[in-house]
Amino acid sequence: MxxxxxxxxxxxxxxxxxxxxxxxxxxxxxxxxxxxxxxxxxxxxxxxxxxxxxxxxxxxxxxxxxxxxxxxxxxxxxxxxxxxxxxxxxxxxxxxxxxxxxxxxxxxxxxxxxxxxxxxxxxxxxxxxxxxxxxxxxxxxxxxxxxxxxxxxxxxxFKRLAEEDIGRVLKKIAREEEIKLKDDGIEAIIYVSEGDLRRAINILQASSALEEEISEDVVYQVSATASPGEVKDMINLALNNDFEEARGKLMELLVNQGLAGDDILQQMHREIFDLDIPDPVKVKLIDRLGELDFRLVEGANERIQLEAALAYLSRLGNRMSS
Structure with missing residues (x-):
């Protein structure tokens, strides 16, 4: 046993x-x-x-x-x-x-x-x-x-652990516990843990209790984190002037998945650096997200602030396309 x-x-x-x-x-x-x-x-x-x-x-x-x-x-x-x-x-x-x-x-x-x-x-x-x-x-x-x-x-x-170090520890535990850990599951745990090995191990244990085979979908479900792809799609929709579709994605994350507004904002911050947009635009986005984060900390309504972020993205998208 x-x-x-x-x-x-x-x-x-x-x-x-x-x-x-x-x-x-x-x-x-x-x-x-x-x-x-x-x-x-x-x-x-x-x-x-x-x-x-x-x-x-x-x-x-x-x-x-x-x-x-x-x-x-x-x-x-x-x-x-x-x-x-x-x-x-x-x-x-x-x-x-x-x-x-x-x-x-x-x-x-x-x-x-x-x-x-x-x-x-x-x-x-x-x-x-x-x-x-x-x-x-x-x-x-x-x-x-x-x-x-x-x-x-x-x-x-003590520095943050490298991805390969966390991956090596996760694979070792998976072998000893005889659980199936897929490659995309490892990548998802590394993404969610952000260099925190303790959190990574806890997510692995929680995921193993939910499913026999651990994939990225299981990890995001257990950790109450949005998939990076979903957040990036929402940002790109807003930048491409499809505000209503982007807002629908936001409601999916807030209501159906039950994510907190500040968590979504932090993930938007992480994904902005990988967007295919000019650096000056990234600077403006980071500056605006910092302002919105401060408002959330001060008690502002998270839904209104996140919709304001999408509106700002749409305005930037309009300027880039014109």
Missing amino acids: KEHRVWVEKYRPEKLSEIVGQNSVIDRLQKFVENQSLPHLLFAGPPGNGKTTAALCVAKELFGEKWRQNFLELNASDERGIDTVRTRVKDYARTRPVGKFSYKIIYLDESDALTSEAQQALRRTMEMYSDTCRFILACNYSSKIIEPIQSRCAVFR
């Missing part, structure tokens, strides 16, 4: 060398582990690219079987106030490690969510207990971490 586990956890690498797509980062981390000398670390980069996995692998390779007793993981977005730093973090940092180890590790995920006051308290804690504890801070935006903390850490920047 197959294990009914979340595949992200089931296929999480156990060693640094197994992490894909971050070779320069992993090489530096392995040297720290080999020397048993670990400074405070700051992991920065987009979600789903191996920051948490790298922290867990460092702990496992440093502490072996006792890694759980010497590793504390906290999500700073849940416990982001100064009281958390003054109590839970400080209490753990001041205790001696279990076993014959020089220090233990505190991993603060999403540390860019910590308030400024909490970061100031954390800076002092990192100073006071550096003999018994090392901190690994993970964040999406390193600019949100105060300079005194950044200067105390070795900074590692």
Whole structure:
């Protein structure tokens, strides 16, 4: 009987060398582990690219079987106030490690969510207990971490994973789970995940629960994402002055497929770069989409704003044809 586990956890690498797509980062981390000398670390980069996995692998390779007793993981977005730093973090940092180890590790995920006051308290804690504890801070935006903390850490920047890296992992999981993953299904997962391996694996698992053979149609259905071809057709119809047909496509995406307006706008943004139109026109389109995105964030009606986008496309199409 197959294990009914979340595949992200089931296929999480156990060693640094197994992490894909971050070779320069992993090489530096392995040297720290080999020397048993670990400074405070700051992991920065987009979600789903191996920051948490790298922290867990460092702990496992440093502490072996006792890694759980010497590793504390906290999500700073849940416990982001100064009281958390003054109590839970400080209490753990001041205790001696279990076993014959020089220090233990505190991993603060999403540390860019910590308030400024909490970061100031954390800076002092990192100073006071550096003999018994090392901190690994993970964040999406390193600019949100105060300079005194950044200067105390070795900074590692995780990049978005390449398409071939994600494809290789998906094929490996498909083989081990004995599921049929078509080539267009892989391309669709890569398109939807946008370099986020965690999201890609979750989409693969959800798709496998829906159909035995995973194609692009299944992926777009599971991920609640419009097909790139549908979005591109809608844009081209508007540019070719067929506004009513383009509006019909938009209603299909909004009503029948139940997509959110901001998701459609983001996909329009992605598809514009592949359109066969002059660059100055692309510049105008990107500028207008940025304005519409701001309006949606401020609470404007998504249907009206998206129809306004199509109307603007039709006007541009008229100018190009005249």
